[in-house]
Amino acid sequence: MAAAAGPAGLGHAAAWKMLGRRMEGMASAAWVRCLFTRSRIPDSVFQPQPGDHEKYGGDPEQPHKIHVVTRIKSVIGRPYWEKKIIRDLGLDKAHQPRLHKNIPSVNSRLKVVKHLIRIQPLKLPYGLPTEEEMSDTFLNSKGELVIKRRLKPVEQKEIKS
Numbered sequence: 001m002a003a004a005a006g007p008a009g010l011g012h013a014a015a016w017k018m019l020g021r022r023m024e025g026m027a028s029a030a031w032v033r034c035l036f037t038r039s040r041i042p043d044s045v046f047q048p049q050p051g052d053h054e055k056y057g058g059d060p061e062q063p064h065k066i067h068v069v070t071r072i073k074s075v076i077g078r079p080y081w082e083k084k085i086i087r088d089l090g091l092d093k094a095h096q097p098r099l100h101k102n103i104p105s106v107n108s109r110l111k112v113v114k115h116l117i118r119i120q121p122l123k124l125p126y127g128l129p130t131e132e133e134m135s136d137t138f139l140n141s142k143g144e145l146v147i148k149r150r151l152k153p154v155e156q157k158e159i160k161s
Contacts (some may be wrong), residue, residue: 049130066100067119068098069100071117075116085112129145
């Protein structure tokens with residue numbers, strides 16, 4: 001009987017009546033939190049799978065060097081480690097693209113939050129910009145780094161009469 005006693009030596013049924021309906025939901029949610037931790041998720045979720053390249057249109061022989069990463073879903077209600085990865089990658093605001101290197105350390109973090117983000121390769125349709133052109137470049141929604149060249153004024157020649 002002592003093992004079944006709740007607060008102040010009451011039984012569980014009496015304790016729930018005393019706490020009321022509102023506390024019942026809060027108390028039952030406490031044990032769920034300890035079940036949903038990263039250590040209980042199988043490691044196979046975080047390992048690369050053979051069909052990933054075909055699924056996302058990538059070429060394993062010729063990988064791109066830079067990812068254009070955009071957050072497309074909210075992190076509200078997501079686990080703490082996903083929120084931390086999103087914050088560390090600089091994806092605090094949705095639909096704001098960020099550039100990241102295509103290296104294993106970054107790719108492993110991107111794989112954990114791949115359901116919240118869109119990953120595209122950086123495309124350079126006009127080639128790599130020079131130092132002078134860097135101020136005239138912008139990143140469009142397709143992941144292309146576009147150089148918008150501005151016209152320079154032409155020097156007027158003097159007319160001799």
